[in-house]
Amino acid sequence: QVQLQESGPGLLTPSETLSLTCNVSGGPISTYTWSWIRQPAGKGLEWIGRIFASGTTNYNPSLKSRVTVSVDTSKNQFSLKLTSVTAADTAVYYCARGTSGSLYYFDSWGQGTLVTVSS
Amino acid sequence: SYELTQPPSMSVSPGQTASITCSGDKLGNKYAYWYQQKPGQSPVLVIYQDSMRPSGIPERFSGSNSGNTATLTISGTQAMDEADYYCQAWDTNTYVFGGGTKVTVL
Numbered sequence: 001q002v003q004l005q006e007s008g009p010g011l012l013t014p015s016e017t018l019s020l021t022c023n024v025s026g027g028p029i030s031t032y033t034w035s036w037i038r039q040p041a042g043k044g045l046e047w048i049g050r051i052f053a054s055g056t057t058n059y060n061p062s063l064k065s066r067v068t069v070s071v072d073t074s075k076n077q078f079s080l081k082l083t084s085v086t087a088a089d090t091a092v093y094y095c096a097r098g099t100s101g102s103l104y105y106f107d108s109w110g111q112g113t114l115v116t117v118s119s
Numbered sequence: 120s121y122e123l124t125q126p127p128s129m130s131v132s133p134g135q136t137a138s139i140t141c142s143g144d145k146l147g148n149k150y151a152y153w154y155q156q157k158p159g160q161s162p163v164l165v166i167y168q169d170s171m172r173p174s175g176i177p178e179r180f181s182g183s184n185s186g187n188t189a190t191l192t193i194s195g196t197q198a199m200d201e202a203d204y205y206c207q208a209w210d211t212n213t214y215v216f217g218g219g220t221k222v223t224v225l
Contacts, residue, residue: 046216058213094162098214103150105152109162111161
């Protein structure tokens with residue numbers, strides 16, 4: 001049973017860079033895709049970006065200019081960087097495992113980590 | 120960019136059927152997926168590939184997808200089904216979520 005755990009700072013000031021890491025346990029990182037998804041309080045889910053173990057990435061066009069997702073297969077973890085944050089980036093950030101192949105969904109999620117952007 | 124539209128909320132009586140819709144341009148030509156999210160918890164997949172149930176999801180959850188609308192149906196709704204439900208699709212290398220539907224069981 002795969003488990004995902006997010007970690008990183010919970011409080012940022014505007015203009016800083018958000019950096020989160022997702023540790024994957026219970027299975028190799030090589031077979032699936034790995035995504036970041038966020039959810040502002042009381043609002044819906046927004047996909048941020050994904051990465052394959054090979055390093056290939058896809059990003060949400062609305063965030064692409066500020067987002068980098070990277071992977072470290074030796075540590076079985078992947079990471080998110082979001083630059084120039086504002087209060088609008090305040091949200092619970094989830095990491096999630098996505099399927100590979102012709103189906104595109106998330107079958108495992110981390111518990112989420114709250115990131116607050118405030119001066 | 121591709122958009123999925125869901126009703127913001129609905130209510131259903133215990134034991135009755137809840138039907139949650141998700142609309143998008145030619146959505147029937149793609150696969151639809153559904154997630155359940157209870158307060159303070161991470162989303163859980165309840166339907167994939169339009170109508171398939173993951174292991175452990177009760178049979179009362181079913182799905183369909185045709186034309187511009189995908190539907191998640193909860194038959195014999197129980198109090199434990201009260202939650203937010205999100206549809207999701209894949210379009211042009213992007214995962215897209217609907218805005219979510221809050222289902223109240225009362």
